Amino acid sequence: MSASPPAAAAKSGDALARRLAKLDIHRQQDLLLHLPLRYEDETRISAIREAREGEPVQVEGEVESCEVVARGRRQLVARVRDDSGVLVARWLNFYPSQQRQMAPGRRVRLFGELRHGFFGAEMVHPRVRNVDAGEPLPEALTPVYPTTAGLAQSALRKLVGRALDAHVEDELLPPQVLHDLRLPTFSAALDALHRPGPQVSVAALEAHEHPAWRRIHFEELLVQQISLRRAYNARRAKRAPALKPRDQLTRKLVDALPFALTGAQRRAVAEIARDLAVPHPMQRLLQGDVGSGKTVVAALAMLQALENGFQAALMAPTEILAEQHWLKLDAWLTPLGLRVEWLAGSRARKEREAAQARLAAGESLLAVGTHALIEDAVTLPRLGLAVVDEQHRFGVRQRLALREKAVGGLNPHMLMMSATPIPRTLAMTHYADLDVSVLDELPPGRTPVATRLVSDARRDEVVARVAAACAEGRQAYWVCPLIEESEALQLKTAEETFERLASELPDLRVGLVHGRLKSAEKSATMAAFAAGEVDLLVATTVIEVGVDVPNASLMVIEHAERFGLAQLHQLRGRVGRGTAESTCVLLFAADQPLSDTARARLKVIYEHTDGFEIAREDLRIRGPGEFVGARQSGVPMLRHADLERDADLVEPARALAERLLADSPQAAERLLQRWLGGREGLLRA
Ligand code: ADP
Ligand code: MG
Numbered sequence: 001m002s003a004s005p006p007a008a009a010a011k012s013g014d015a016l017a018r019r020l021a022k023l024d025i026h027r028q029q030d031l032l033l034h035l036p037l038r039y040e041d042e043t044r045i046s047a048i049r050e051a052r053e054g055e056p057v058q059v060e061g062e063v064e065s066c067e068v069v070a071r072g073r074r075q076l077v078a079r080v081r082d083d084s085g086v087l088v089a090r091w092l093n094f095y096p097s098q099q100r101q102m103a104p105g106r107r108v109r110l111f112g113e114l115r116h117g118f119f120g121a122e123m124v125h126p127r128v129r130n131v132d133a134g135e136p137l138p139e140a141l142t143p144v145y146p147t148t149a150g151l152a153q154s155a156l157r158k159l160v161g162r163a164l165d166a167h168v169e170d171e172l173l174p175p176q177v178l179h180d181l182r183l184p185t186f187s188a189a190l191d192a193l194h195r196p197g198p199q200v201s202v203a204a205l206e207a208h209e210h211p212a213w214r215r216i217h218f219e220e221l222l223v224q225q226i227s228l229r230r231a232y233n234a235r236r237a238k239r240a241p242a243l244k245p246r247d248q249l250t251r252k253l254v255d256a257l258p259f260a261l262t263g264a265q266r267r268a269v270a271e272i273a274r275d276l277a278v279p280h281p282m283q284r285l286l287q288g289d290v291g292s293g294k295t296v297v298a299a300l301a302m303l304q305a306l307e308n309g310f311q312a313a314l315m316a317p318t319e320i321l322a323e324q325h326w327l328k329l330d331a332w333l334t335p336l337g338l339r340v341e342w343l344a345g346s347r348a349r350k351e352r353e354a355a356q357a358r359l360a361a362g363e364s365l366l367a368v369g370t371h372a373l374i375e376d377a378v379t380l381p382r383l384g385l386a387v388v389d390e391q392h393r394f395g396v397r398q399r400l401a402l403r404e405k406a407v408g409g410l411n412p413h414m415l416m417m418s419a420t421p422i423p424r425t426l427a428m429t430h431y432a433d434l435d436v437s438v439l440d441e442l443p444p445g446r447t448p449v450a451t452r453l454v455s456d457a458r459r460d461e462v463v464a465r466v467a468a469a470c471a472e473g474r475q476a477y478w479v480c481p482l483i484e485e486s487e488a489l490q491l492k493t494a495e496e497t498f499e500r501l502a503s504e505l506p507d508l509r510v511g512l513v514h515g516r517l518k519s520a521e522k523s524a525t526m527a528a529f530a531a532g533e534v535d536l537l538v539a540t541t542v543i544e545v546g547v548d549v550p551n552a553s554l555m556v557i558e559h560a561e562r563f564g565l566a567q568l569h570q571l572r573g574r575v576g577r578g579t580a581e582s583t584c585v586l587l588f589a590a591d592q593p594l595s596d597t598a599r600a601r602l603k604v605i606y607e608h609t610d611g612f613e614i615a616r617e618d619l620r621i622r623g624p625g626e627f628v629g630a631r632q633s634g635v636p637m638l639r640h641a642d643l644e645r646d647a648d649l650v651e652p653a654r655a656l657a658e659r660l661l662a663d664s665p666q667a668a669e670r671l672l673q674r675w676l677g678g679r680e681g682l683l684r685a
Contacts, residue, residue: 019151020159027677031163034156035193035216035640036143038206042111043137043198048121049084051114059087059123060109060131066102078102080110087114087121089128101128140195141202164194172667172674173219177656181218181649182211189215208645217641218649221429223675224638225657226668228432232283233661235433240281240411241310241384245273249303252336257296264288264441265297271437272301272415276385282413285391285431288439289611290419290573291446297439298387299329301415306338306365310384313367315374315402317393319344319519320526320542325389326368328548333366343369343378346519353377374401381407391416419573420566421611423619425643428650449576450583451606453560455590462556462585463504470508470535474580475552478538479571480514481559490540491516497558498538508535515542541567543574550578560586560605561598565618568605597621620644 020026025034046057061082069077076091076099089110091098102108112126145156169187178185184192192212196205204210208217254261261269268286275282288294302312314329316322326342333340341355341364352372358364360379367373367380383406388399399414406412422431454462466476480497483490491514498512511525511534522542528534530549537543537552541563555575560568568586576582586602588594594602604617643650660668 019148022148028163031160032190036145038144039141039202042142047084048082048087057114058111063102063104063106065104089123089126101130107131143194172671183215184211217646220641221649221653223671225653229657232433236280238281238411240413242279243276243305243308243384245304246307249307250300262441262443264439265293268297268437269300276304276413281411283434284415285434285436286417292439293443294417305384311365311380311382312385313380314387316389319370322370323523339364341367343372345372380405383412385413387415389417391418421615423616425647425650447581452585453606454585454587456587457590467505469554476536476554479557480540482562494540510536512538513542514540547574553580553582556585558587561588561594565601565614569614
């Protein structure tokens with residue numbers, strides 16, 4: 001217990017404090033925000049004969065008899081009578097104290113679910129309270145709190161009650177906001193939630209639809225916004241090199257590209273260029289659906305760093321992807337007289353060391369690689385811009401590590417890229433500490449990918465289709481069934497799939513890539529596929545991200561029902577990159593029924609091609625917890641608010657957060673204290 005322990009905790013000591021800490025209750029005021037899960041209505045008494053079945057009710061009567069019966073299993077059986085009839089109460093586990101409570105002649109209130117059975121009315125394990133005749137009923141519904149072993153509801157209720165009594169009105173929201181959003185004050189909301197009167201609808205409370213809940217949801221969203229905004233401001237206050245657009249290298253690359261930038265790319269490039277020119281670190285997320293052309297945007301940003309004599313690095317989560325980036329950048333930038341260093345685990349030690357030496361000496365300004373970039377041996381003394389592709393694949397620590405490759409307290413700018421579109425509400429809540437550029441336009445000339453759902457009973461037809469496509473000079477991917485539980489089994493499945501297809505398609509050149517292959521083999525196979533020397537590439541999800549072979553126009557995904565939505569979308573994005581009409585065949589198991597979520601996912605991927613739509617559906621199916629799980633950062637998680645239900649509160653919360661930080665920083669600080677108690681997340685990367 002810190003500063004002000006609840007009075008009771010002082011006495012019963014550490015044990016209570018420890019149990020409360022398990023509930024994340026560390027201070028007296030944390031009890032206020034420990035909100036009920038549900039309520040029990042003890043404000044009414046039902047007559048035994050009329051009591052409704054199937055819902056908790058309270059009855060009151062006199063104990064007629066109470067005995068321990070050994071009918072099969074020892075149990076305590078009591079008969080209780082009121083004016084309307086008799087009820088049998090039964091306990092399979094019981095204490096002597098319960099026997100005393102149920103002594104014949106005592107007056108009791110029983111609370112529980114009542115059943116009208118063959119032998120009359122019955123209640124199993126009711127809660128008992130001894131009362132005197134005419135004892136008044138409680139005026140408020142009885143809250144039921146989340147609790148933990150060793151902490152009884154009654155004790156928790158008492159503690160919360162005491163905290164409520166001690167609480168003085170502490171309204172931190174402007175009256176105008178309360179008025180506009182029709183929210184009760186903080187105290188009124190707490191009272192309504194902890195001590196709702198009998199006139200309140202339990203259903204509305206439990207469904208979180210009562211205005212008191214809305215107040216809590218709004219305040220929670222507001223605190224999240226304040227916290228994210230503060231983290232953002234703190235980072236922006238640091239110093240970074242001002243990388244002015246000089247239009248030298250960048251212009252040369254734009255002129256040399258075989259295509260014109262899309263409007264969306266030009267917009268993103270301009271937003272980034274503006275950020276880089278400011279002497280504070282950029283924190284920008286470049287979001288664009290698969291194939292929207294993020295790489296060239298990153299390349300132009302990196303060149304802006306180079307034009308100013310600074311280094312730039314691009315980190316990607318897999319070796320295949322990093323190598324593709326390297327090949328592309330190398331092809332674009334070598335003609336400009338620039339050397340792109342390539343760092344990956346698979347490179348020969350000597351070559352790697354030479355590259356590291358050139359980077360450390362500042363002879364080379366550009367580095368592309370995997371996690372190898374953040375190894376201790378690598379320094380990028382003049383790192384001005386760090387780019388992280390598929391940023392959600394990395395943890396906070398890895399992104400930080402890349403930034404810290406710079407020496408002398410230099411804060412590089414950060415550009416994060418993601419092809420996993422984040423639905424708007426989620427972006428506003430969990431990514432509000434980043435600036436976002438969106439590529440919402442695909443390069444021209446792309447043919448939309450046709451998606452087919454095919455039962456694997458028709459696998460032969462699909463194999464024939466692969467043969468036909470390759471006979472026409474096209475290429476195809478075949479994605480092996482996903483086996484998440486076991487890497488060994490995944491490997492075996494990949495090899496079997498490969499062998500089977502190779503024998504079924506003797507005229508085709510079939511290649512195989514999977515995670516356990518040596519890097520050199522992997523990149524040799526990828527290079528052969530890119531060069532058109534392999535017709536059919538059998539692969540695990542290693543090809544999920546970034547791989548770019550425009551001549552591949554057919555993709556088959558086996559056991560598509562096992563994949564997640566984002567995965568399916570990313571995989572499908574490997575085709576439809578050239579001018580040929582492309583198809584993605586989703587094979588699903590015919591011999592067993594699909595689960596509801598699997599069916600829902602296949603329906604979504606079949607009906608939608610737009611990444612944002614798919615992400616929104618994904619959010620609906622899975623909820624935000626899993627969705628942002630990989631972010632692994634200190635973004636305060638929402639305990640009560642629900643992004644779908646409370647979507648309309650997000651924008652007002654954002655606006656108010658900004659206003660409070662500017663005009664009433666003390667109110668902002670006290671809100672943070674109230675909700676987070678100084679445990680504000682570390683929103684650093
Ligand atoms: P992603 O956003 O998925 O990372 P890439 O950067 O890999 O996409 O780009 C996909 C493909 O589109 C690459 O072959 C790239 O060279 C090409 N590309 C990028 N921008 C354009 C454009 N404006 N016009 C035509 N092709 C483009
Ligand atoms: Mg990419």
